Amino acid sequence: MVMLSQVNRDSSPPDIMIPRDYNAAHDLIERNLVAGRGGKIAYIDDRGSYTFDELSKRINRFANVLKGLQVRQEERILLCLLDTIDFPTAFLGAIKAGVIPVPTNTLLTAEDYRHMLRDSRATTLVVSHLLWPHFQEIVDDIPTLRHVILSDEKVPGRLELSSLLSQASDVFRAAETTSDDPCFWLYSSGSTGNPKGTVHIHSSLVNTAELYAIPTLAIRESDVVFSAAKLFFAYGLGNALTFPLAVGATTILMNERPTPEAVFKRLRQHQPSVFCGVPTLYASMLAHPDCPGAEELNLRCCPSAGEALPQEISRQWSARFGVDILDGIGSTEMLHIFLSNRVGDVRYGTTGKPVPGYKVRLVDEDGQPVAVGEIGALEVSGPSSAIQYWNNVAKSRSTFIGDWIHSGDKYSVTADGYYVYAGRSDDMLKVGGIYVSPTEVESVLMGHEAILEVAVVGRHDDEKLIKPAAYVVLKPGWSASQKLAGELKQFVKAHLAPYKYPRWFEFLDELPKTATGKIQRFKLRSGNQNPSIK
Structure with missing residues (x-):
């Protein structure tokens, strides 16, 4: 029997009880049905809205599609999908079936996708029609690839997602997975070589929700969440999938690029209470002539990650909207934010303090702790850590060091415990020694x-x-x-x-x-x- 997680939120950090027999997709969906939210809107994308009950049935249908195609447990399926309802359908449907989804960046080249398909040995590809041109010349060269599914339009000789879903049963019993089984992969950015497949287990998703989103963002059922950061990478996946599903909130999806104009349109139309951005976007929005006033919106919480947030942008945003940006840092390896400012405790120009449940330390080149105020390499330990890089022992050993992950970031810490970002290790300059x-x-x-x-x-x-x-x-x-x-x-x-x-x-x-x-x-x-x- 695949069971739900339970949490004691009276302890600090929250005591998360994840049973041995556990399936992440079953937990994130079933908790909403058990709570009576079946008729509540779960997602709104550019094509329509979908209740939790409809989402659950879509997920079950996709799991049955994979079963019908004889995609076996623990096989990988590559997802290259824009932010529509098809993303959570395929991602969670695969997990429920015990198949391992591998979401990928939607702005890469054909050669990048060739590497990922070969490296993951994917048996199935699910791709948005607009992104199909990047794949059509390479899919026949991938020896493991048996099925290609287009998500929103038909292509001659290829499967089409809506047709497959319409023919599948909406009842599916979750695969017998455990909390420690591989659940999904995320490919790293690959700025220093080919992208690396980062392997996360079933317990990772709920840990990020219970340790970061619920205590730090105070995310709740009544929230409407909009993440300009896309679902295909770790920050967006938490913002627009894990976190709202963990509490029964409603999520806005946008399949176009997050330009200020596109973001303003959704902020005005859907009135989200939680808006998740990145520093570059926050700066562009503030500088845009159509930037709305606070009275036009309904914002209460604005997290930021991806790169350090300049304190001037923090001040300008707070002055304009009366809401602080909660700057934090996460990574593909840790799945989401582990060091953050929080509501009522914001220090501009810092990344805040460790999220309860995570430990951080700053070390020198010999692995020894650095003094307060000195710059050191940031290492982090916590329950949402990936377990390895796929098929890359050397890099795994240099990054995953016992309970600790070497982040590749440089930081210092103030006397009262706020962490100040100094840059990536390879970005640091030595001027005059x-x-x-x-x-x-x-x-x-x-x-x-x-x-x-x-x-x-x-x-x-x-x-x-x-x-x-x-x-x-x-x-x-x-x-x-x-x-x-x-x-x-x-x-x-x-x-x-x-x-x-x-x-x-x-x-x-x-x-x-x-x-x-x-x-x-x-x-x-x-x-x-x-x-x-x-």
Whole structure:
């Protein structure tokens, strides 16, 4: 029998009791039906709305589709889906059947998908019709791939999801899985090589909801949740699937790119109370001429992750909407946020304190603890940790160190316990033998009225010594000039130690970013800048 998890929220951290016989999809759906929410709206996408009862039946139908196609327990199915009802249907339907879904970034290349299909040895591909062109030339070259399912339109010679669902039974008994069984994978960003398949177990999802979402975000049944961050990566998966399903909230899905215009449309139309964004988007929204006023919206909670949130953006958002952005950090390996600010305890310019149930530590190059105020490598331990990288022993051993995960991030901690982001390990600069955090310089520059976005990286000067260089996107109405560059240099010198100021300023139309909105500093370091530098 596959049972539900139970939680004692009177303890701190919450005492989460996950039985040995456990299926994550069964838990997240059944808890809502048991609570009498069958007729409540679970999801609203660009095509319509779906109750918890309808969602449950779709999930059961997809599980039966997989059974009918003879997809076996623990086989992998690759999902390349836009944010519509088909994503939770396929993701949770696979998990309920004991099959392992592998959601993938929807903005990759055919070669990226070829690698993932081969690496995961997927037997089934479920793909949105708009994304099919990336796959149509490669699927016949994947030896393990037996089934290709299009999610929203028919393609000759391929299966079509709605047709398959319409013919399947809406009754399905969850597969006999355990809390420690592999449940799903998420591929890492692959910024230092091919993406790595990060393996999570069945207990991971509910742990993130009970330890982070419910205590920190105070998410509840009455909430309407909208995540501009997409479902295909860890932050969005928690925001728009795990967390609302854990409490019976309603979720808004958007299949288009999260531009300020698209986000404003959903904020006005659906009046979400919880909005989940990333720092780049928050900055773009505030700078947009159509940015709404607080009286037009219904916001009460705004988490942020993906990269460090400049404190100036925090202040501007709070002043405009009367709601603090709750900056936090998570990772694919930890599944969601483990270090965060929280309602009533926000320190601008920091990532807050450890989420109860997680432990963090800062260590030097020899693995020894660093002193308060010194920069060290961030390591984290907690119950939502992945168990390995698929088929990559060397990288698994260097990242998963006993109970601890080496995050690849650099931090310092204040005397009263707030953690301050210093950058990724490979982003740190040594100027005159002293470490300089690019994030610290960026945060200061974001306080200048001309700047919309900025990235600071290292560049060699004429003596082959490393000095900071800043790549800047200006707000509308401002023009690039040597005079402005000089102004910006003086602005940094007025706020930081003199050796930290950028020696060069380059003005761009946009910064290179990943699909999740993170700035790709390695492209700036390598000289692969946007050709629109002014």
